[in-house]
Amino acid sequence: MVKRDVIVVGGGAAGMLAAWRAASLGASVTLLEKKNRLGTKILISGGGKCNLTHAGEMEEIRRQFRSNEASFLKPSFYRFTNDDFLELLTSEGLKVYTRPDGRIFPVPPTDAKDVVEVLERQVRSVGVKIRLDCPVEKILIEDGAVTSVQVNGKALPCTRLIVAVGGSSFPGTGCTGDGWKWLTELGHTIVKLTAALAPLYLDPTPPEEWSGVALRDCVLRARKLHPDGSTGKERMHWRGDLLFTHKGVSGPTALGVSREVAEALPEDSTVEVDLYPDESFEQVATRLRVQAQQNSKRTLLWLVEDAPLPERLRKPLLESARLDPAAKCAQLNAKDRNRLASTLKGWQVGRVRAVPLERGEVVAGGVALDEVDSKTMASKKIKGLYLCGEVLDIAGPVGGYNLQAAWSTGVVAGDSAAKDAVE
Ligand SMILES: Cc1cc2nc3c(=O)[nH]c(=O)nc-3n(C[C@H](O)[C@H](O)[C@H](O)COP(=O)(O)OP(=O)(O)OC[C@H]3O[C@@H](n4cnc5c(N)ncnc54)[C@H](O)[C@@H]3O)c2cc1C
Incomplete structure (x- = not known):
């Protein structure tokens, strides 16, 4: 048996699962994480409570994504399901519960911290070598195949490389879009990056005294704004709660319409609130x-x-x-x-001034899905390279869908890299 080295770059949701799975299958795995701890973005997910995944059939979960993303996710969602992920946590004693809307969380007082702890224990238990404070600078290739990654100017050799560096929102979590820079240089196409699940900044900003005020169970509707100030066709609407902030609006409704607003020019949109969504x-x-x-x-x-x-x-x-x-x-x-x-x-609450990409729960856009094999997460451009998680052109709605996409694609990447690595 030849045991080759697998390097996983990025110790977030997808990277931890990829490393765990690859090492479970016998590969020698090193996990390189830029920050001084694993799972920094998981720690802030769901406001620290961590909406782990969504309940129900994987088919239903898959359908929450745009159709090209849903097709791409199909093999990985069936290979590693929401139940498989929950089993991984509950086998370590973590208890979870499902809210009436289907969102699954750890039972309080346990929270995102406990989730990261359990995952880290799992990763360590299968012998993954973890290197923290280890920002990867570059991917090195020879003859179209990965040979190593560069850290502090030094090459760390590997024959299988999993890139799981996430997106570029909340850069304090370590996610600064590094993957997209490397992968562009290696010939991958990066689908236009836009904010998703982000608050909307409005013009004019809501009056100071509205900040923190919430509207319950309304519909927020984004419409095209014509140059003459009249409103046009609907871009997107979302039902739920809305929160006024000092810069505009946030909460599930704002997050729910943000991707469509950001994809069209944000300044060309205006938002209105329907306070009686069940009545004409x-x-x-x-x-x-x-x-x-x-x-x-x-x-x-x-x-x-x-x-x-x-x-x-x-x-x-x-x-x-x-x-x-x-x-x-x-x-x-x-x-x-x-x-x-x-x-x-x-109720016209303002025209959109901006949809801040760095404040989004996810970034829409990323590595073009047709350049990655959806059954293995292998790059179709570079041999020995696998991609998983948010670095890909995937962005689901609020509800635990994005973490599930990271868990599932991470496991498939780990699986494939290990199978290719252990002969
Ligand atoms: C505020 C907030 C709340 C959220 N809440 C939820 C929620 O409740 N439920 C849900 O489903 N989704 C939620 N999400 C989205 C979810 O967190 C992401 O979709 C998910 O974490 C993506 O997983 P990933 O592994 O691709 O990336 P990440 O989990 O972001 O991990 C990427 C890792 O790569 C590391 N890295 C980056 N560059 C380098 C480098 N050069 N070298 C080494 N390491 C590097 C980063 O430090 C980071 O640890 C939330 C996101 C945010 C920002």
Whole structure:
């Protein structure tokens, strides 16, 4: 048996799983991590709680990705499923639970820290050599095959190399887009990088006192903004909670529309909130008419008391419908009423100024999927090179999907590199 060296670059979600699997299969594996600990991005995932994966059939999970990404992920999602990953954690004593929306988390008080600890234990238990504070500078190749990686100017030889360096958001986690630079030099195509699952910065910024205010279960809709200021076709909408920040909006709805907004020019989009996603414009307008008729002496501020928004936003909502909050319901004519109903169904909260890539939970774009074998994660350009995780052109929605993509592609890369390495 010839045992060749496998080097894994990047000790995040995909890299840890790749190293674990390759070493479990008998390969001699070294894991090189730039930071002084493993899994820095996992530690901040899910606000530190870590949404590990999503419950349900892998087919359903796969369908949450765009169709080219879903096709690419099919083999790895079936090779290493959500249940396989959970088994890895629970076999080490970590308990997990599923929220009603299908998102799976460690049972509190355990959290992302415990997840990284369990994974690190697994990685160490199969004999992976871990080198921290070890930023890889370059991939070296000869005759179209990997020969080594360069660290501190020195070449570390390997015959199989797994690149699992993630994307470039939250650069403090060590993810600074290094992989894309190396892989471009090696002839890979990098699909345009844009923010995804990111907050939206708005113009004008919301008033200071709105910062931290949340809207529950609304729909945030992004629309094309024409040069004359009129709004056009919908780019994307997302239902859930919305949080006003000092720069714009965040929360699941903002994250949910961010990729489509970033892919179109962000400045060409505007966002509006539907506070009554289960009702039509006509239903809202009719209710306003009946309530206003029955309470003619009350004010318009009273009329929106039942609207699903915090008290401090009621006046601003009426003002953006160009209505006086102190006016009496009796004064509300049909035109005003329709304007109020339109505002409740599509409250303009601002035009988008930017979608900050570095603040996204993931980066959309990355190594073109048709240049990687989806069954093995092997590069079709360079022999001995495997790619997994966010470095690839994959970006799923919020819900544990992105980590599952990293776990599954990591395991497949580890599998293939080890099988190729151990003869
Ligand atoms: C704030 C936030 C919250 C998130 N929450 C969730 C969530 O709850 N659920 C979910 O499914 N997804 C979540 N994600 C997304 C998820 O964390 C990523 O999709 C996933 O970590 C990608 O895995 P990866 O292994 O490809 O990259 P990473 O986990 O980012 O790992 C890459 C590793 O490579 C190292 N590295 C980079 N360059 C080099 C180099 N030159 N040399 C050596 N090492 C290098 C980095 O230091 C890093 O440790 C979240 C992301 C963020 C930013």
